Amino acid sequence: MKKILRKYYTDLFLTNRLFIALGVCVCLFVFSFFISFLGDLPYFLFGALMVLIILDFILLYRKNKTVFLRRDTPDRLSNGDDNELKIYLENFYPFQIKVGIIDEIPFQFQKRDLWFSTSLSSREQKTITYLLRPTKRGEYDFGQTRLYVQSPLGLLSRRFNIGTNKTVPVYPSFLKLRQYELMAISNRLTDIGIKKMRRIGHSMEFDQVKNYVAGDDYRTVNWKATARKGELMVNSYTDEKAQHIYCVIDKSRAMKMPFDGLSLLDYAINASLILSSVALVKEDKAGLITIAEKTGSVVPADRKPTQLNKIMEVLYKEKTRYLETDMEALYISVRATLKQRSLVIFFTNFESMSSLERQMPHLKRIARFHLLLVVFFENTSLKSLSEEPAKDVEGIYIKTVAEKFAYEKKLMVKELAKHGILGLLTSPQNLTVNVVNQYLALKAQQRI
Template sequence: MKKIVGLLYKNLFLTNRFFAGLTLCVVLFLLAFFFPWMGIIPELVFWTLLTLILIDLLLLYKTAKGVFAKRHAPERLSNSDENDLGIYIENWYSFNINVGIIDEIPFQFQKRDVWFKSTLKPRERKLINYVLRPTKRGEYEFGNIRVYVKSPLGFISRRYNFEQTEMLPVYPSFLQMRKYELMAISNRLTDIGIKKMRRIGHSLEFEQVKNYVAGDDYRTINWKATARQGNLMVNSYTDEKSQHVYCVIDKSRAMKMPFEGLSLLDYAINASLVLSNVALLKEDKAGLITVAEKIGAVIPADRRPTQMNKILEVLYREKTRYLETNMELLYSTIRGVIKQRSLVVFFTNYESLPALERQLPFLKRIARFHLLLVVFFENTELKKLSEQPATDVEGIYIKTIAEKFAYDKKLIVKELTKYGIQSILTSPQNLTINTINRYLEIKARQKI
């Protein structure tokens, strides 16, 4: 008996319809006090309401388990992407029910309104889909699923609790990586902004001898094969393979700056993941180095099938540190780890020319042995300020300072170019596309 009472006490909730009926009864009793001709009408309404409530209780509680619910979630979530989740629910009652569902999502999302409403017929099953967009890597704890059931009468609501506590890791943007991979396989990279690069000459990587077709370079005609076959034959060349591509990610405080919920470090990590995957698809070898005041992870370049999993697991755990980058240690690590000329893509951020000048001696040393590509970020908020018209003295001052910082970014590009160091100045949202474009351009021009 105590168990039944406790169950009713914990999981029984009164609805707006119940309070509306109760209010109607109170009003009728008040009116009957002033208008005696109403007689027993208030009492009839009261006892009718009480009877309906008891029937509602019987309908909801005569079945021990009236509904079943379960969360459908992937094994891991993709950072900065919209991840699809779902709640499967099944009605075991013999009548139509109205349900309200609360899914206890992780606190990192800061959402308190994850409430789903639905109507189910007897024995009907439904899958309610929704999306979540995490903005930080790490472990996210999901709680229970709570289902509130109302019968057609709707005076009370019964709550069902389904324990489904689970911990889901949020990895770097592997959904973005797969999207670019599928685009590359289907030759549709131009649909998302990847440019087609015109080849300058051809590489020395011979592929095959094939029949000449209109548009082939006549300079590649193989005259010996043509004489043997009696048809024009041309040599076919392909991109040089097994070149080393290293992504070097700066984890210092310069990469802590936020943009649309993500830090610059997260943008760099997502772009590195996609670039490494594209490099492997091009049959190059991909490697990774992370650095702040000390060296973090070092993954030597390779193109084994397990390489992407290694890179993904390392990037999942990386966090921003709060000291400046030790460029001397980075230089010695690159010299010790990278044994042949490689493409080194250094993801960092500079807000002023003096910040670059402190690191420039080491960047020049790295560029002597490798093809160095420095990737850093536009300050999009300052860019917006510099483009806004000034209406007063304070506005002129703010606009001038913003333009100065934007001009410093352009000076940084010129300073790097002066020493033969390639660079990309990009907004965070265009980082991945601009980086892949430059990698494909470098491949096409055979600069590695």
């Protein structure tokens, strides 16, 4: 008996409408002491309210099959992207109901006011869609979904605790993979609003002889095929294939800096995953090396169908370290792993010229054997400070210092170029687009 009663009172809640009605009854009882003509009206209204409460209770509890709710959660979430989740509802009550939903999302989102309210007619179905944007990789624990149902009387609310705890892993950004793969096929990223980088030259890897169409380069006309066929034919060329593309990710404390909820390491990981995907679409071989105070994970370059999943699984587990990068260990890993000339894209960060100079000897040694592209980040906070007008003497001082640091970042690119090393200075939000563009440009220029 105790268990049955507990089943009811633990999931039964009083609504604001009931408290208002009780307040009205209390006021009438108080006024009846001073206003005689109220008579038995307060007793009548209070009795009617008790009857309605009992009726509301019966409406909510008399059926076994009441409402159906299901939360559709992806098997994995994409880090830094808006992930879509759905809550499916169906009403089996013979009357219209009002529902409120609390979804227990993982604590990492620090969101305690995720409340949805709607109404459903009898046998009506609804789907509620909402977005979650995780900013850290790892495991996220979803709790139960709390459903609060009210009948048309609206005096009581019945709670349903639906579902069980579910753990969902958050992987590096994979939702944008398909988008960038399509861009890579056409060698352009203009469709997403990014200015296309000028690419000089084209590959001389022969593909096929085809009919001339307007816009083809007249220098590629195949005169022998034209004479045989009796119509204008041209040679078609394609990018060279099976080139080795390695993403080298610095996991040291320099990559711990946050930007828009994500660390620089997470931006580098997301960009590396997308670049690897684009490289595989271009039929190149993608590989990965992570480095901090010692060599981390090493994935040799390959273009098997399982290569992208292998890289994703490795990147999922990577975390920021708190020591300086051992560039000697990186050089040894590169020499041991890379057996032919490759494009090495090194994701790191420099905050001063002196930090670059400390690593320059090792970068030069790597650049002797491979095409090295060093990718580092703009300090967007300093950049915004340098662009704001100064209002007082202190503002002038801050603006001058910010401009000095911003200019020093640009000098680092020139310093790298002096030693035959490519440099790419980019803001975190534009990292992926700029890196993919740079890769496509280098392929078009046949520099790999």
